[in-house]
Amino acid sequence: MSIEVRPVADGDFFAWLDLYEKYAEFYDTELTDQKALVLWSWLTAPSHEEDGLVAVDGDRLVGLAHMREFARPLEGDRGLFIDDLYVVEDSRGKGIGHALIEAARKRAEEEHLGVVQWITAHDNDEAKSVYDSVAERTSWVTYEIDLTKADA
Template identity: 40%
Template sequence: MERETPRVVPVAERHKADWRRLYDGYAAFYKTQMTDEIADTVWGWLHDPAHVLNCLIAEDANGKAIGLAHIRAMPRPLSGAECGFLDDLFVDPDARGQGVFEALFKAMDAMAQDKGWAMVRWLTQEFNYRGRSAYDRIATKTPFILYQRETP
């Protein structure tokens, strides 16, 4: 029997519990504490039409959320254009290898085309070997190095 391709939809109120489960998994992978305050803030952003952050949810055949992608517009001053920026991507460990990653990127490609973005960029940690292996199949690794300076 052929496996059904996950369906990707914009996040909706019905996804709240599954979104939180996935977002908690994402935070745990990056060894970051997820609190109700942080999650509630992000959930609010996702449902505020004036906020830049969007969320795509991959669903299985039963409508259960099995993957998420937080994506937003990012200005590119040197080109005078915007591109997409993928902040967070997470696939339920039980759903990995089932086309969720590919379905999320296909939906992001459609979003990028719709918004006129020439590209989507993202960062990942050095130790994210499984993710990097997948990214290496679909994208070009850039020579940029990320720096961070805390606000005094």
């Protein structure tokens, strides 16, 4: 198996969509056509902050990573945040997640960014075993206010 990691390209839409639908399903999140098209428009717009990588095995997309730069005020620099990272189930354990993370790391180094960060679900043990092998787990706890839900 020879995996190529490259930027998302216009002709990737349907294969990318298949991957992203599986990613959303994994996290039990509804992915509407509208949400998918909005994200695709971001990924393919040169001026948008969200970028995407895909892992390709032959002519098949087997993984994706979506990322964006962010400001780090206390450090006086910028970082790279991986929003989404997914490898199709039948291709896991073959180094594809590592390859996607390494490509993000190389991009961050080329851009002289200070850090690469991402989060995962507390019970995503398979992913955490990969992440623990390439990065240091931090002590930060994530909070969010979901503005899309109506007050109860």
